[in-house]
Structures are given as C-alpha cells and as structure tokens.
Amino acid sequence: MADDRRFRVTYRIAISDEAEALERARAVALEQTVEVPDDVVPDGWIRDEIVGRVDDLRPSGAGAFEAVISYSPESAGHEAVQVLNVVFGNASILAGLRVTGFEPGPVLSGRFAGARFGIAGLRRLTGRDRCGLIAPVIKPQGSSPAELARIAGRCVEGGADIIKEDHGLADQPMAPFETRVRAVADAVGSANARTGGRALYFVNVTGAGGDPVAQAHRAKELGGTGVLVMPGLVGWQTVQALASDADFGLPVMTHPAFTGAFVLSPDFGIAHGLLYGALQRLAGSDISVFPNVGGRFGFTSGQCLEIVEACRDEAGLGPPILPSPGGGMSVGRAPDMVAMYGEDVVYLLGGSLLRAGDRIGDEVRKMREAVERSGA
Amino acid sequence: MADDRRFRVTYRIAISDEAEALERARAVALEQTVEVPDDVVPDGWIRDEIVGRVDDLRPSGAGAFEAVISYSPESAGHEAVQVLNVVFGNASILAGLRVTGFEPGPVLSGRFAGARFGIAGLRRLTGRDRCGLIAPVIKPQGSSPAELARIAGRCVEGGADIIKEDHGLADQPMAPFETRVRAVADAVGSANARTGGRALYFVNVTGAGGDPVAQAHRAKELGGTGVLVMPGLVGWQTVQALASDADFGLPVMTHPAFTGAFVLSPDFGIAHGLLYGALQRLAGSDISVFPNVGGRFGFTSGQCLEIVEACRDEAGLGPPILPSPGGGMSVGRAPDMVAMYGEDVVYLLGGSLLRAGDRIGDEVRKMREAVERSGA
Numbered sequence: 030m031a032d033d034r035r036f037r038v039t040y041r042i043a044i045s046d047e048a049e050a051l052e053r054a055r056a057v058a059l060e061q062t063v064e065v066p067d068d069v070v071p072d073g074w075i076r077d078e079i080v081g082r083v084d085d086l087r088p089s090g091a092g093a094f095e096a097v098i099s100y101s102p103e104s105a106g107h108e109a110v111q112v113l114n115v116v117f118g119n120a121s122i123l124a125g126l127r128v129t130g131f132e133p134g135p136v137l138s139g140r141f142a143g144a145r146f147g148i149a150g151l152r153r154l155t156g157r158d159r160c161g162l163i164a165p166v167i168k169p170q171g172s173s174p175a176e177l178a179r180i181a182g183r184c185v186e187g188g189a190d191i192i193k194e195d196h197g198l199a200d201q202p203m204a205p206f207e208t209r210v211r212a213v214a215d216a217v218g219s220a221n222a223r224t225g226g227r228a229l230y231f232v233n234v235t236g237a238g239g240d241p242v243a244q245a246h247r248a249k250e251l252g253g254t255g256v257l258v259m260p261g262l263v264g265w266q267t268v269q270a271l272a273s274d275a276d277f278g279l280p281v282m283t284h285p286a287f288t289g290a291f292v293l294s295p296d297f298g299i300a301h302g303l304l305y306g307a308l309q310r311l312a313g314s315d316i317s318v319f320p321n322v323g324g325r326f327g328f329t330s331g332q333c334l335e336i337v338e339a340c341r342d343e344a345g346l347g348p349p350i351l352p353s354p355g356g357g358m359s360v361g362r363a364p365d366m367v368a369m370y371g372e373d374v375v376y377l378l379g380g381s382l383l384r385a386g387d388r389i390g391d392e393v394r395k396m397r398e399a400v401e402r403s404g405a
Numbered sequence: 406m407a408d409d410r411r412f413r414v415t416y417r418i419a420i421s422d423e424a425e426a427l428e429r430a431r432a433v434a435l436e437q438t439v440e441v442p443d444d445v446v447p448d449g450w451i452r453d454e455i456v457g458r459v460d461d462l463r464p465s466g467a468g469a470f471e472a473v474i475s476y477s478p479e480s481a482g483h484e485a486v487q488v489l490n491v492v493f494g495n496a497s498i499l500a501g502l503r504v505t506g507f508e509p510g511p512v513l514s515g516r517f518a519g520a521r522f523g524i525a526g527l528r529r530l531t532g533r534d535r536c537g538l539i540a541p542v543i544k545p546q547g548s549s550p551a552e553l554a555r556i557a558g559r560c561v562e563g564g565a566d567i568i569k570e571d572h573g574l575a576d577q578p579m580a581p582f583e584t585r586v587r588a589v590a591d592a593v594g595s596a597n598a599r600t601g602g603r604a605l606y607f608v609n610v611t612g613a614g615g616d617p618v619a620q621a622h623r624a625k626e627l628g629g630t631g632v633l634v635m636p637g638l639v640g641w642q643t644v645q646a647l648a649s650d651a652d653f654g655l656p657v658m659t660h661p662a663f664t665g666a667f668v669l670s671p672d673f674g675i676a677h678g679l680l681y682g683a684l685q686r687l688a689g690s691d692i693s694v695f696p697n698v699g700g701r702f703g704f705t706s707g708q709c710l711e712i713v714e715a716c717r718d719e720a721g722l723g724p725p726i727l728p729s730p731g732g733g734m735s736v737g738r739a740p741d742m743v744a745m746y747g748e749d750v751v752y753l754l755g756g757s758l759l760r761a762g763d764r765i766g767d768e769v770r771k772m773r774e775a776v777e778r779s780g781a
Contacts, residue, residue, distance in 0.1 A: 056701070060701065061573075062545075062546055062547075062573065063544065063545035063546055063547065063573075063756075064544055064545060064546070064571055064573055064755065064756060065544060065545045065755070065756025065757075065759055066756050066757060066760075068760070069545075069756060069757070069759040069760050070545065071545070071547075071548070074547065075545060075546075075547035075548070078547070079545070079546055079547035079579075103547075103577055103578055103579060104546060104547075104573070104577065105577070106575055106576050106577040106578065106613075107576070107613075108575055108576060108611055108612070108613050110575070110611045110612055110635075110638045110639060111573075111575040111576075111577070111611055113638055113663060114572065114573060114575070114611070114635070114638060114662055114663065115573070117663060118572065118573070118635070118638070118662035118663050119572075119661075119662060119665075119702075120665075121637075121662070121663050121664060121665030121666050122661060122664075122665030122668075122669075122696055122702050123665065123702065123703075124669050124703050168439065168440055168441060169438075169439035169440065169441045169445075169446065169447070169451060169455070170438055170439055170440070170451075170455055170480060171438075171439065171447075171450065171451035171454070171455035171479075171480075172447070172451070195440055196490065196494065196495075197437075197438065197439075197440055197480070197487075197490060197491070197494070199482055199484055199486070199487040199490070200482050200483070200484060200487075201479055201480065201481070201482040201487070202479055202482065203455075203479060235484055235486045235487055235490070235642070236484070236486055236640060236642030236643075236646075237482075237483075237484050237642075238646075239618055239642055239643075239645070239646025239649075239650070240616055240618060240619075240646070241640070241642065242615055242616060243616075259486075259490070259494070261497075261637075262486045262489055262490060262494070262640060262641055262642075263486060263640045263641075263642060264612060264617070264638060264639045264640025264642075264643065265638055265639075266611070266612030266613075266615055266617065266638075266639060266640075267612075267615075267640060269615070270612075270614075270615025270616070273615075274615070285495075285498060286490055286494035286495060286497070287489060287490065287493060287494050287497050288497060288498075289495075289496075289497030289498030289499065289673075290497050290666040290667045290670075290673055290674040290675075291666045292498075293498075293500050293670070293673050293674075294666075294669070294670055294673075297665075297666060297669050297670075298666040298669075299666075320498055325432070325436065326495075326498050326499065327499075327500050379440065379441070380439075380440060380441025380442050380445060381441075381442060381445070383441055383445040384442075384444070384445050
C-alpha cells in the first residue's frame, strides 16, 4: 500500500529496456537521499523510510519509462531548497532523466503554505476583479532613475496594474538600487493619487549587499509594493523566506532568468509546468513569469498552457497563482491571447511599448482596453 | 579597436548560415542588456556603451558559429549575480546557444577578488603542503548527529584534510542543523587534538531560516571551519557574500546540485569549465566540486580536465582554486587519478568508504597513503 505521508516525483527515464530503467530508477532513489551504495544503507529507519522508493514504473512512449519515486517528508524538512535538492539536486546531472511530475502529498502540503496572495490576493491588492492584469516593464538598463520613474508614472496613468522592473536592473552605477527605487516608488505613488488607482510596483531584488531578503525589506521601506526575484540566480530560499515573512507581507513575482537549460531538452531537466508552475508555488511565488509563445523564445503554446495549468491548478500546493507570459503581446494579438490564457493572467508588456515614447501611457490604455474587449 | 574595459562572453550558436548567426548574436547582445528592440534603444551612452557588442563571429565546426560579445562593466555593477544575468539570464532559454568562453577583463577583475583562500590558502589552513587533499563525506542522510560525529572523528584520525558534509544534510528533524554541527565540530576538534592535525570541517549551508549568510556565521560559531554552498539552489550572491565578508573568514566549497542541465547538451547551456571553474571563481569559491569520470555520472575525462584547468588557470579571476572530483576514487585507482589530476586537487571520498564500518579511519589512511605514493 502506498504511504500517503510521502511526496512523489515522476521521472522520465530515456532507456528502452525495462530492467535497465528499473535499475536507473533505484539508483536515483538512493542518489537523491542517502547517496551511498545499497549495500551500505543502514537497515531499519534509514532503509525503510529515508531511501527513496520506486513506487511505479511504466512505459512512456517509445524508448522511455516513467518511474514514480516517493520520498520521506523527513528528507526535505521544512526547506523548499531541500525539497528541490531531493527532487533533482544530483539527479540534474544524469543524462536521460527528466522530472515530469511532483505531488507534495499531505505532509509537505501542510508544511509549505505556498503563495501568500495568489490570484485572489493580487486581485484584491490591485482592485482588478476581472480580466487579465497589465504589467508594463520599466527599462532599458542604462536609463537614469528619473527616466525610469517617468516611464513608470505614465504607465500607471495608462491603467497599468503592476509596474515591473526589468530583471536587468540591479544595483548598477547608472541607477543605484536606493535612488532608483525611491524615484520610481514616488512616481507610482503620485500617479496612483492622480488616477485613484492602486498600481503595484515590483522591485527587482538581486541580493546586492549579500542578503536579498534584507534588500526586499529595504525596497518596501523605499515604497515598493512587491518584489521580483530570480530563484535561479538568487536562490529558492529567498522566495520562501519572503513569502512566509509576516513583517514583509508583499507579493513576490518570480523570473525565469538562468533556468532555461532545464526545459530545453525533452530528455533531461524539468518539465515546463513543474519548473515554472508547481515548483514556484512550492517556494511561495504569487506570479510566475515565463516566455510567451510568439515572442523571442521558442516555447510552444502547449508548453505555455502547461505552465498556466500548473500555476492555476486548484489541487496544487497553496493557492493558485498568476501565470505571467512575457513578450509577444500586442493590441492586435489581444483577442488570441485572451482566448488562450483566459482571465487569470498577468501580461508583461516589454520593450515594444517604448516605441510610443511620451505616449506610452496611451499604449498601456489601448492594451487594457483590448484585453477587456476580448474578454467580454 | 577593442575596448579593454569590457568583459567578453563567447557563445556557440548552432546555426549554419553566417548571416543568421550574426542576426542571432546581435539579438543576444540586445537581450542580455537593454532587452528592447534595436529601434527603441536610446542613442548616446546606452547604445554606445550598455548594449552588448558583437566583437567577433567565426565558424565553429560544422553547422555552428562562435560569437564574441562584449559587455559594459556597468551592466554588471559589483554583483556576481548580475554578471551571470548578463552572461546568460534570458539567453539560457534560447535553444542553440551555449556559453563557451568568459573573459572578465580588467574592470571586473578589479571589482571581483575571487576566492579568499584558493589553493595556497587551503594548503596553509590544512598544513598539507603537497599532494592531493583527502575529503571524506559524512553521510547518509537519516543518521543521527552522534553517528555523523563518530564517522567524522574517525576520518580525522585516519588523516582526512577536510570533513565535508553531504549536500543532503540540511536542517531535517533527524539531525537538525544546530545539534548536528555542534556534535560534528566537537568530534573533529577532539580528533584534531589527538592527532595534532588540522582537519577542516565544511558545514552544508542551505539557507534554513531564510538567510544562508547568517546560517554560515552560525556554523562558524558552532565550530565549523568551512562551508559547503550549492549556488544553483541557494544563489550565487551567497558565495560572493561569504567570500568577501571579513567577519566570516572561512573557506567556501561549492557543490553542483541542481545545475546539471546546463552542461548535458553541447547545443545549449554552459561549458563545463566555465560553470564549474571560471564562474565559481567569479563568485568566490575556494573549492569546486564536480562529478568525477568513472563515478555515477557521465562526465568524460576531457570534461573533468577542462574543469580542472579552469579552476587552476593562473590567468583566471582571483587566485587559482581547488577542483574537487567526487565519486569514483579508490586505492586501486589512486595512481590513475593522481596522474590525471596532479597535486592541487581535493578528492571527495563518498559512500563506498562506509563499507569499512568502524574501520573507516583505516580506509582514509590507505587512501592518503595511496595518493602520496602515487605522487612520489
């Protein structure tokens, strides 16, 4: 009988022989837990509970099997980092092995609350109770704080729900973190006062100074009302710490920088929906950014929808969260995008917005209207 | 004329047509900096300095080109995270693009000191002035603090230079961080007192509590004399912060968990020597762990030697550091390993050591002797 306390990971094993696939699955179960050969695993609790268990092995198309391996919640403890370490730490280095499923089970679901806000919370914060949210990105890198603030203010006046910083704005000399965040927060606040809106301002937190959590608190002091975090560069514990820190209390958007290699091959890495959906929810993300179909990256609509489904799945860990496709959005494309993504989505509006120059607010307004019209 | 202030990244582009490869290179130069279309890049300083420059494009075997793109030091600022973000943040999601070279140039080389200790510093700390260092790993996950401490003490008595914690020891209930580190540190200290040796104890820091830097300081208070960090899970700023924190002052060993997907395809990701060599040095690692040829992972001897060369290259950023092959080491294999790796290396001794049971110290001693004999 299956032990329901355990969490379950499905791996696709690109091996055509069943006996070899089973041998590989058993090797993964050891590798990801005790990391010793089977003959030196201590009998008793460690062998019975801690070692991963191959609960199932079934064919998965031609030349591959799918193995379900269950792990003890005690292997993970209370850290998202350690869950990921068990799921795929060393196993990430094994050719022919891809993570295709993750079920946290009741114990991890109890230990990890997931997103603080999720879809419902973000709608409450922004006051946008229907249709997709619009999130223009302030850039380019190299702009002064005053220029970024000016763009942010105009986008708020155009009806933006979220002002997102470009993930390439760090703590560089042309727009140092303190000066930049203060200037943009002031501009967003003033524009909100003029429009009566409640646009949020998500500050990019890269860990300048060594502690991204402390930097996120500083962003809040300076007037930020959300943060952008790149877990692939700044660590997954950063997302977990911010999502569970009551004194912080702001929403967290996660960005896929430096994680692309995980999804580019069907033969290894992590499935799109897991990496940009389920695992983001485990860590505590409220909004998960991914590259939109039809933009500059090669994701298919099927892969994008897999991410969307994983973000919104009611059965997932914690509250459903907002998927956030980046790139490839335009007024002309709005009907197709709305048909594809539905209502609970954050549209990132990137560099092409800048073509409007001083009329960037008008562009945001047109996009807002196009999304609302398409959703009617 | 080349601008010598800039840092240079070489990308392999898996496109056979030269004009298309150049177009792709120019798109990367925009993507990794301003992240806007070329027609909206502001003229002046942003276009002239901030946008990446395609300095060279040359054939790289059949069906591919190598592009050298230079970036402004101002794009990176003083953060290792932001250097990596410029090198490969969004570009990691582009199929057919692989990072194959990184030259920090004079400005980044001045801003980033690299490793605090490196090879010379580790030899000084351990008193091992020649031959490879021996680093048994304490495990398995699930063991009590007392059991881990017992193994550690015996390994020190056998002549270990470094006691390394398994990267799967986090803050789990069976061996909580505080209790475990105190117990193991005491055992290592007592054994050092008995032998007159100076074995170091590297504590695994996973960011339990949300701040891995604070946790590393706590490890030091509890008696740890080094830390193990997984930058792929805990963030690259953690390594930089610890390497540059004068109050901390202990060596940092980095572990490849959750980074394997970067190296498994020749068509995307990051070259072995860069990921496990040059980029670890940029962040400040003193010892870089990678999977040894002949162990459980599929690295070739060529890939291992590429990593070793990148760790030790005198022309690299900061002092040369110690490569640390994990797995596949035995007394019988010592002559081959020493012939392959030379003197400046840390041999991780993993789970097979545990076969010796209470005589684990004897096994460490035999390995020590085999390495010294082979090096003579």
